[in-house]
Every structure is written in C-alpha cells, then in structure tokens.
Amino acid sequence: MRQLIVDIGNSRIKVGRFDGKDLLEEVSFSDLEALRIYAVQEAMDACIISSVRYDEPTLRNALGFDFHYLTINSQLPFHNKYGTPHTLGVDRKAALAGARAFFPKGPVLVIDLGSCITYDLLDASDTFTGGSISPGLSMRFRAMHQQTARLPLTALEKEQQPSLVGTDTVACMQSGVYYGILYEMEGFIRQYALRYPDLKVIICGGDSFFFETLTKDHIFVIPNLVLYGLNRILIDNVNL
Secondary structure, three states: OEEEEEEEOOOOEEEEEEEOOEEEEEEEEOOHHHHHHHHHHHOOOEEEEEEOOOOHHHHHHHHOOOOEEOOOOOOOOOEEOOOOHHHOOHHHHHHHHHHHHHOOOOOEEEEEEOOEEEEEEEOOOOEEEEEEEEEOHHHHHHHHHHOOOOOOOOOOOOOOOOOOOOOOHHHHHHHHHHHHHHHHHHHHHHHHHHHOOOOEEEEEOOOHHHHHHHOOOOEEEOOOHHHHHHHHHHHHHHOO
C-alpha cells in the first residue's frame, strides 16, 4: 500500500511518499499545482493532508483527488486531554502521533523546533495533556532586531555552532539565541526526566539539525517526525 503524506505549512508544502510504514521519498513544493502534478504522477493508494494555510474545500477544488483532511475529528493514536483541544495545532497532533510510530509504549517528550518551539508530553497511558511553547530560533533573531534600535538582523548558518563567548555584536546575538535554546531544551528534558524516569525524547522540526549534538541513548533527532505521524494517522483513519 502506497501513501502520500502532505504537510502544508505557512511557507512550504512538505510531502512524504510512503510504502506502508517506510518513508521512500521526501520532497517539497511551493504551490498546490506542483503538488497536484506530483500526486497524479505517483498514483498513490491513499493520501492525508495537514494544512495550516488552506481549508478543506479549497484543497479539494484545487487538487482534484481524494484525501483524508486532518481535523479535530480525525482518529488519533493518543487520548487528547488538552484543555482547549480545538486549538491544538495540526503539527503538534502529527508530531505526537509520530512519537508513537517510533516508540509504541512509554512516556515521550516531543520537542518541535519550528517557527515556535513546542514541548509536548505523551505519557505512558497514551494521554496528552499539554506542554510548553516558546519563541523559535528565527523569531528570537527577528525580535531582537525589531524591538531594538541598533541590533542587526542576523541568523545562524547551517551546521554553525556559535562560540559561547561572542566577541562582537552579531556573535553575541548568535550565542544568546543558540545557547538560550540549547539550555532551555536541556532544562525541560532534565525536569521531565525526573518525573518520568523511562522518558524518551524526540527533537524534530526545521531547526532540529542545529541541535544534533543533543543526541544520546534516550534523545533522538528525527527532523521529519511530522510526516511519520501523519502516515500513522492516515493508517488509523482509512484502515490500510
């Protein structure tokens, strides 16, 4: 059985082509027409779409093929006990489902490094009650630039690990953002591990590659966790 997994974010359309539980290919597109052409060419057996940009009628009109649209009514592989379940983002749902795809049992902390950083805990009873949200890497750089008179807009280069002690303004900003996030994550992981001794941790999202040094025997960096989670949700909802 071949599945097409589509994650439509604010700026990119990320697509995974699966055979059962195996990810065969990962691609991205900038518009719906490119996605439509790819989907028609691949002739998949089933498809799921998670979208923060387009509603279901818009997608059905633009794409012209059948798919499962991720909604609050979709069956999930965990119990959603969030205080406001209708506000739980589709990416957070998918990442939690992905956690269960990799670790079927036990507590898992999912850290998603996207526009914002989300910390979501799935306990040993497959129950999700919440977590934390903080500013993401790019958001921190933009905030310093936009909320001050003189700080420049800067960023981190791929695979760059800044010096802890910055020797100029840009280096100081890079150190503050990078190590601020690093120590924030280490602090959350440490506190959750005290409460859940058998805790597994998954770090995912677009900026996860900056923090691959955190990988240990119980900490895993899986950048495309959301695609695996959406595939798990698709399997549960269409009985593949």
